[in-house]
Amino acid sequence: MMGHQSKQPRLWSYNVNLDRRVRADHPLRQIERLVDMGFVYREVKGRYGTRGNVSVDPVVILKMMLLLFLYDVRSERELMRTIPERLDWMWFLGYGMDDEVPDHSVLSKARRRWGTGLFERLFERVLRLCIGAGLIDGEKLLVDASLVRADASKNSIRELPAATVRKMREAMGRLDEGEPADEAPAGGTNATHVSTTDPDATLAKHAGGKAVPSYKNHRGIDGKAGVITAVSTTTGAINEAHELPNLLGQHRERIGQLPKAVVADSKYGTVENYTECQKLGMRTHMADLAATQQNHPRREGIFPVEAFGYDRCRDVFICPAGEELRRRKFCVGRGHYEYIARAAACAACPLRPECTRSKIGRTLKRHPEQDLLDRARRQAASPAARLDRKRRQHLQERNFADAANNHGFKRARWRGLWRQRIQDLLIATLQNLRILLRNTSATVTQSLARLLERVSTALGHFGRILASFRPVCVCDPI
Numbered sequence: 001m002m003g004h005q006s007k008q009p010r011l012w013s014y015n016v017n018l019d020r021r022v023r024a025d026h027p028l029r030q031i032e033r034l035v036d037m038g039f040v041y042r043e044v045k046g047r048y049g050t051r052g053n054v055s056v057d058p059v060v061i062l063k064m065m066l067l068l069f070l071y072d073v074r075s076e077r078e079l080m081r082t083i084p085e086r087l088d089w090m091w092f093l094g095y096g097m098d099d100e101v102p103d104h105s106v107l108s109k110a111r112r113r114w115g116t117g118l119f120e121r122l123f124e125r126v127l128r129l130c131i132g133a134g135l136i137d138g139e140k141l142l143v144d145a146s147l148v149r150a151d152a153s154k155n156s157i158r159e160l161p162a163a164t165v166r167k168m169r170e171a172m173g174r175l176d177e178g179e180p181a182d183e184a185p186a187g188g189t190n191a192t193h194v195s196t197t198d199p200d201a202t203l204a205k206h207a208g209g210k211a212v213p214s215y216k217n218h219r220g221i222d223g224k225a226g227v228i229t230a231v232s233t234t235t236g237a238i239n240e241a242h243e244l245p246n247l248l249g250q251h252r253e254r255i256g257q258l259p260k261a262v263v264a265d266s267k268y269g270t271v272e273n274y275t276e277c278q279k280l281g282m283r284t285h286m287a288d289l290a291a292t293q294q295n296h297p298r299r300e301g302i303f304p305v306e307a308f309g310y311d312r313c314r315d316v317f318i319c320p321a322g323e324e325l326r327r328r329k330f331c332v333g334r335g336h337y338e339y340i341a342r343a344a345a346c347a348a349c350p351l352r353p354e355c356t357r358s359k360i361g362r363t364l365k366r367h368p369e370q371d372l373l374d375r376a377r378r379q380a381a382s383p384a385a386r387l388d389r390k391r392r393q394h395l396q397e398r399n400f401a402d403a404a405n406n407h408g409f410k411r412a413r414w415r416g417l418w419r420q421r422i423q424d425l426l427i428a429t430l431q432n433l434r435i436l437l438r439n440t441s442a443t444v445t446q447s448l449a450r451l452l453e454r455v456s457t458a459l460g461h462f463g464r465i466l467a468s469f470r471p472v473c474v475c476d477p478i
């Protein structure tokens with residue numbers, strides 16, 4: 001007989017157990033098993049008073065923020081509307097069927113109350129789990145940055161006097177209750193142009209050449225499994241090359257050692273980064289920025305620096321025409337010595353069209369730590385470095401694409417630099433968690449396969465031993 005589902009709502013439900021409704025291999029169940037959130041209470045204890053209204057449990061709030069990014073929910077209001085519809089989310093949050101979901105504003109209030117510290121601790125805890133699972137070897141750090149569109153329209157940009165813009169940004173920092181404003185002062189267009197809805201965001205050009213209010217996310221990922229070990233957030237106009245020391249510092253603090261090699265594209269291959277990495281004993285597998293500039297049309301047909309010999313004892317360069325280029329001055333801003341040939345010699349030189357287009361003659365520069373720089377450039381041009389950069393392209397771009405496609409990385413949800421830091425930390429934490437879950441289940445499968453193999457080998461041995469025993473007959477000759 002055909003059945004019909006009754007649409008009559010039941011007044012009472014017995015035996016509702018959410019734990020039985022969530023499957024055993026549900027990602028949220030695995031997150032719950034892996035990450036002990038008990039530290040949250042200790043971390044935020046000082047941020048709550050001892051009297052007054054009882055707050056929503058901080059662990060529940062943190063889990064709500066994780067759900068927001070894990071499922072890329074469009075807004076906090078939508079998250080709160082969706083929670084009662086999702087049994088798995090309710091189970092994860094520890095809610096019963098009849099529990100009330102709080103107002104969406106508890107999330108923004110909690111962020112303001114907690115600051116960024118709690119999210120950093122959470123990121124570090126998950127990273128430690130990744131280290132424990134053997135997902136980090138600390139050999140190579142792959143570095144890159146990506147722009148994030150701020151939650152501000154281009155129409156909110158106003159041109160104001162530089163002093164007013166500076167004061168607006170300072171006031172924004174004060175409003176945000178003492179979150180450190182460690183950004184370098186904005187220069188260029190950003191010194192006089194500010195978004196009135198999010199003064200922390202600065203104008204930066206995205207793909208397609210449009211300049212919009214933006215932030216920039218900088219990441220260092222370990223070369224073994226792509227686990228993120230360092231995260232930094234700045235305004236969009238910051239040069240990513242300047243963030244490398246910060247990322248290296250974070251990596252060392254969390255992993256306990258510096259990587260053996262740093263892999264990055266040519267934006268990071270600056271003189272400062274090369275010399276610093278060499279001093280710290282790391283291999284520089286970053287493409288050389290100067291090499292890309294040498295291909296500039298202005299330098300086409302001009303003798304490269306390699307065409308000049310350097311006499312270390314006399315500290316002079318010898319040009320292809322045999323003329324000496326002597327040290328002229330130290331350029332403080334650029335941090336190098338400048339060498340120049342005699343103007344009269346250059347003026348009369350037949351090789352001049354292939355050597356220089358400058359009126360004063362050919363000049364060369366040499367860094368005070370040129371030997372370190374030369375070694376760094378040799379390492380950067382090695383086949384191993386090229387291979388690493390190819391791998392970085394896949395690993396790093398996959399990492400950013402995963403963040404954009406699955407966690408809403410490319411658009412800021414909230415306004416202000418410190419809130420953007422929270423967003424970046426939460427997304428990085430979730431990405432690491434997903435790598436951990438993927439590899440933990442793979443590790444369990446491998447361990448089971450190994451165990452089965454051992455059992456079957458042992459059984460095989462046992463079978464052979466049994467076969468070697470013959471029943472002994474009394475008539476057999478001994």
Ligand code: SF4
Binds near residue numbers: 322323352361
């Ligand atoms: S132009 Fe000056 S530096 Fe260049 S090859 Fe001639 S003499 Fe030497």
